[in-house]
Amino acid sequence: MTDIAASPQLCHRVGVTSPSRAISARNLTLTLGTPAAPVHILKGIDLDVGVGEVVALLGPSGSGKSSLMAVLTGLERASSGSLEIAGADFAALDEDGLAQARRGRIGIVLQAFHLLPTMTAVENVATPMELAGMERARDRARAELEAVGLGHRLDHYPAQLSGGEQQRVAIARATAPRPALIFADEPTGNLDAATGAAIIDMLFDRRAETGATLLIITHDAELAARCTRVITVADGRIASDVTA
Numbered sequence: 001m002t003d004i005a006a007s008p009q010l011c012h013r014v015g016v017t018s019p020s021r022a023i024s025a026r027n028l029t030l031t032l033g034t035p036a037a038p039v040h041i042l043k044g045i046d047l048d049v050g051v052g053e054v055v056a057l058l059g060p061s062g063s064g065k066s067s068l069m070a071v072l073t074g075l076e077r078a079s080s081g082s083l084e085i086a087g088a089d090f091a092a093l094d095e096d097g098l099a100q101a102r103r104g105r106i107g108i109v110l111q112a113f114h115l116l117p118t119m120t121a122v123e124n125v126a127t128p129m130e131l132a133g134m135e136r137a138r139d140r141a142r143a144e145l146e147a148v149g150l151g152h153r154l155d156h157y158p159a160q161l162s163g164g165e166q167q168r169v170a171i172a173r174a175t176a177p178r179p180a181l182i183f184a185d186e187p188t189g190n191l192d193a194a195t196g197a198a199i200i201d202m203l204f205d206r207r208a209e210t211g212a213t214l215l216i217i218t219h220d221a222e223l224a225a226r227c228t229r230v231i232t233v234a235d236g237r238i239a240s241d242v243t244a
């Protein structure tokens with residue numbers, strides 16, 4: 001009998017472990033608002049993203065990019081459709097299940113950093129790993145902060161750091177658990193151009209180092225050009241999908 005676990009190629013084919021697709025979504029919809037006044041935000045999204053792809057998500061304001069990211073990260077439950085993220089069936093999970101599936105699988109970087117103000121840089125990076133029961137969380141947090149050039153800021157609080165430094169902490173927090181996927185929503189939106197460019201270099205470097213799949217929401221055409229694939233969202237649907 002073939003030992004599936006001992007055959008990575010077969011694992012890929014049968015989808016037992018190490019799925020070759022990071023994202024597989026079929027006919028995803030998201031409707032919010034009230035029953036009397038429903039807002040149809042996502043209107044049937046079909047999307048496959050392979051492991052290691054670097055995808056830019058473009059589209060006009062209000063087109064549904066952040067909502068799509070919220071669904072793909074499990075922060076928001078789709079109203080209908082199927083969704084597999086790094087081998088986990090997100091459509092079948094309840095809130096607790098989604099939270100658990102996110103841990104270690106997904107790293108998120110947002111425009112507004114979202115660091116905890118009462119924790120130092122190393123605590124901000126280590127705490128999610130500690131909560132997820134990962135070993136050596138502090139050591140890993142220190143190493144990741146060193147990798148983003150903040151080895152000299154480990155014990156600083158967010159208020160003692162510049163915007164660019166805070167975003168580097170947020171990147172370290174997202175990448176330290178070695179997630180299969182990193183999602184970034186306009187990660188340079190609060191930074192000046194030079195700092196923003198340095199942050200993107202850092203994010204791309206860390207992604208390359210970890211082999212994660214990266215999906216990044218941006219309005220910046222230059223940044224989109226650095227991605228291997230550009231998806232445009234319009235009115236809750238995928239309007240175009242171009243692989244370089």
Ligand SMILES: Nc1ncnc2c1ncn2[C@@H]1O[C@H](COP(=O)(O)OP(=O)(O)OP(=O)(O)O)[C@@H](O)[C@H]1O
Pocket residue numbers: 032033039041059060061062063064065066067068
């Ligand atoms: N909780 C909610 N209830 C009702 N409508 C919502 C809710 N959240 C978002 N929307 C609407 O869904 C649409 C898509 O919003 P979303 O934030 O996903 O767009 P976006 O493409 O990310 O926009 P931007 O580029 O401006 O950030 C918008 O029209 C927004 O007003």
